Amino acid sequence: MASIKIICPNGHLGFAPLKTASFHLGVEEKPDFIAADSGSDDIGPVPLGSDTCASPKSWQEHDLEEMLLASRKLDVPMIIGSAGDTGSNSRVDMYVQMIRDLAAKHNLPEFKIGWFYSEVDKELVRSKIRSGSTIEGLDVRAALTEAELDATDRIVAMAGVHPFRKLLEEGCDVIIGGRSSDSAVFAAPALHKGYDKAEAYYLGKVLECASFCAEPYGAKETVLGSIENGGVEVTAMHPGQRCTVASVAGHAMYERSNPYHEYVAGGLLDMTHCKYEQVSEKTTRVTGMVFEDATDFRVKLEGSGKVGERFVGMAGIRDPYTIANVDKVIDWAREQVRERFGDEGWELHYNVFGRDGIMGDMEPNRDKPGHELLVVVQGVAATREMAEEVAITGTRQLFYARLPEVKGTAGGVSFVFDEVLPASSAYRWTLNHTMSVSDPLELFPTHTDIVSQ
Numbered sequence: 001m002a003s004i005k006i007i008c009p010n011g012h013l014g015f016a017p018l019k020t021a022s023f024h025l026g027v028e029e030k031p032d033f034i035a036a037d038s039g040s041d042d043i044g045p046v047p048l049g050s051d052t053c054a055s056p057k058s059w060q061e062h063d064l065e066e067m068l069l070a071s072r073k074l075d076v077p078m079i080i081g082s083a084g085d086t087g088s089n090s091r092v093d094m095y096v097q098m099i100r101d102l103a104a105k106h107n108l109p110e111f112k113i114g115w116f117y118s119e120v121d122k123e124l125v126r127s128k129i130r131s132g133s134t135i136e137g138l139d140v141r142a143a144l145t146e147a148e149l150d151a152t153d154r155i156v157a158m159a160g161v162h163p164f165r166k167l168l169e170e171g172c173d174v175i176i177g178g179r180s181s182d183s184a185v186f187a188a189p190a191l192h193k194g195y196d197k198a199e200a201y202y203l204g205k206v207l208e209c210a211s212f213c214a215e216p217y218g219a220k221e222t223v224l225g226s227i228e229n230g231g232v233e234v235t236a237m238h239p240g241q242r243c244t245v246a247s248v249a250g251h252a253m254y255e256r257s258n259p260y261h262e263y264v265a266g267g268l269l270d271m272t273h274c275k276y277e278q279v280s281e282k283t284t285r286v287t288g289m290v291f292e293d294a295t296d297f298r299v300k301l302e303g304s305g306k307v308g309e310r311f312v313g314m315a316g317i318r319d320p321y322t323i324a325n326v327d328k329v330i331d332w333a334r335e336q337v338r339e340r341f342g343d344e345g346w347e348l349h350y351n352v353f354g355r356d357g358i359m360g361d362m363e364p365n366r367d368k369p370g371h372e373l374l375v376v377v378q379g380v381a382a383t384r385e386m387a388e389e390v391a392i393t394g395t396r397q398l399f400y401a402r403l404p405e406v407k408g409t410a411g412g413v414s415f416v417f418d419e420v421l422p423a424s425s426a427y428r429w430t431l432n433h434t435m436s437v438s439d440p441l442e443l444f445p446t447h448t449d450i451v452s453q
Contacts, residue, residue: 003228004193005031006186007237009067010220011209013038013080014053014060018220022211022238026222027070029237033189034071036063037182037208038095039082041302048086049153049304049427055085064095065102068174072108079164079175079185087156087179089119095176103451110452111174114167116444118178120155120301128435135301135433139257144433151305152430158300160265161200162440164188170448178444179302181264182208190227197291199227201269205252205262206234206286213251214241231287233279245276248284265299266440268292296436299443303431307347309387313377313395313420315413322412323369325403326352329413330375333397337379337390346387347380347426348394374416380426391420 007026009018013036027034043054053060064080071078084091096115103111126149129135135144156179165188167175177185183204190200203225206213211221214236222237234243252271253259262269270290279285317323330350337348354370356363375398379391399411406412437443 003226004033004190004195005029005224005226006033006035006189006203006207007031007222007224008036008186008207008210009034009222010036010063011212012040013063014055014085015040016220017059017062018066018222019238020066022222023066023070026224026237027074029224030074031076031224032193033077033079034067034074035079035185035189035207036067036210037081037180037185039085039087039179043085045304045427045429046424048088048156048302049306050425051086051088051090051154053084053091060084060095061098061102064098068099068102068108069106071174072111077168077173077175077189079177079189081159081164081177081180081182081185083176083178087118087177088154089117089178092117092176092178099174099176100451104453107453108451110450112170112172112448113174113176113451114170114172114446114448115176116159116163116167116178116446118156118159118180118444120157120443122149122152122155125149125155125301125435133436135435136298138300138432138434141432144431148430152303153305153427155301155303155431157435157443158265158302159444160184160299160440161188161191162265163444163446165192166441166446167448168192172448174451183262183264183269186225187264195227197267198269198289199230199232201262201264201291202252202271202274202286202289203227203232205269205271206232206248209251211236211238211241213248214238214243215247216241231285232289233283233285235283242282243284245278245284248286249274249276266297267294297438297440298434298436301431301433301435303429304427305430307426307428308380308382309384310423310426311379311384311388311391311420312423313379313391314416315375315377315395315398316416317373317375317413318371319412320371321403321405323371323373326355326369326373326375328403329398329401332401333394336397337393340393341386341390345381346390347378348390349378349380350394351376375413377420378423378426379420384422388420388422395420
């Protein structure tokens with residue numbers, strides 16, 4: 001192809017519905033592919049561990065319907081990665097069924113659907129560990145141990161371009177992917193059409209979050225990316241947005257420890273020497289990217305394990321003296337829980353919003369709290385009954401805390417709700433590691449079918 005055009009309508013499909021006006025403008029550009037990623041670690045470990053979605057089903061159906069109808073109208077492939085927020089097997093099956101139901105609803109002509117799974121059996125990982133193949137931790141994590149593996153409920157592997165390319169080669173019109181690298185969703189069709197790896201992966205990097213690469217900020221708006229004449233161009237579809245040198249370069253650099261490096265299964269996209277050029281009011285062109293193939297093919301693994309059941313309480317503080325001594329108040333409440341339940345079998349987590357609720361100990365201004373604080377309390381335990389009591393005690397005892405200068409009997413804390421609220425079960429990330437594989441498709445079985453009425 002002399003050029004390739006891909007539109008992305010949503011940086012996290014279903015997390016908030018795509019904006020239809022800019023999407024339809026993108027469709028009018030007659031793209032060669034319509035693609036979107038549907039997953040993120042930003043949602044935390046709960047959806048993966050509990051095998052649920054972080055988004056309402058109706059929002060996901062909305063985005064899939066818009067994309068499916070447009071792709072069938074244009075007769076171009078539609079590609080989705082990390083189905084249902086996590087890309088677990090059940091979420092892939094859910095999306096495949098949604099596509100079948102939407103095809104029946106609109107009486108669409110016959111088309112070919114393909115999908116792949118990303119869940120990894122714990123015993124496969126265990127066999128790798130026992131064979132001497134180290135499951136290396138990312139960032140500051142240590143290598144995976146069998147004990148940590150045993151604490152894991154569900155594992156997904158992050159696919160690169162390879163299962164997408166296989167399904168494209170098999171002529172699929174709709175592809176639903178398990179857990180996937182964001183950029184792979186877009187790089188795969190470019191590689192399928194014969195484009196250079198550096199250009200293909202940069203196209204994926206710039207398109208993965210849709211309109212996040214444009215300004216002014218506007219979520220869930222469509223952008224169009226293309227490869228032509230040896231470079232990548234990206235154009236905002238919303239009439240009020242522009243893809244500028246600053247917005248495109250800024251997006252390329254965010255969410256990474258090294259702003260110039262993007263690691264994917266099979267290699268590294270090096271953006272150190274990228275050149276950004278404003279070629280029109282709404283379009284920026286990028287050249288100079290380089291791709292380096294990996295010598296050891298490693299796949300990222302994500303795992304989540306259940307900690308316990310969870311309830312949440314909330315307490316507000318306006319009294320200046322209580323604010324100044326909020327850590328002592330929290331220590332008092334924690335000690336009351338310890339007296340009731342002992343030292344083990346429960347967890348209490350306090351977030352003090354208005355002081356350091358977001359950043360914790362990393363907050364540079366935690367010695368300058370606001371005039372009022374909100375303390376969010378999470379009580380975690382093995383059973384719902386115990387978790388509720390831990391949360392109630394850990395919240396209500398904030399009111400009863402005794403501080404040395406307090407003369408009265410009333411506490412310095414008020415309650416948003418008198419009761420504590422049931423929450424999802426508590427999970428934690430157990431795996432953020434990479435595993436060596438001999439075949440890029442080893443962990444990602446593919447399937448195809450014909451959708452017909």
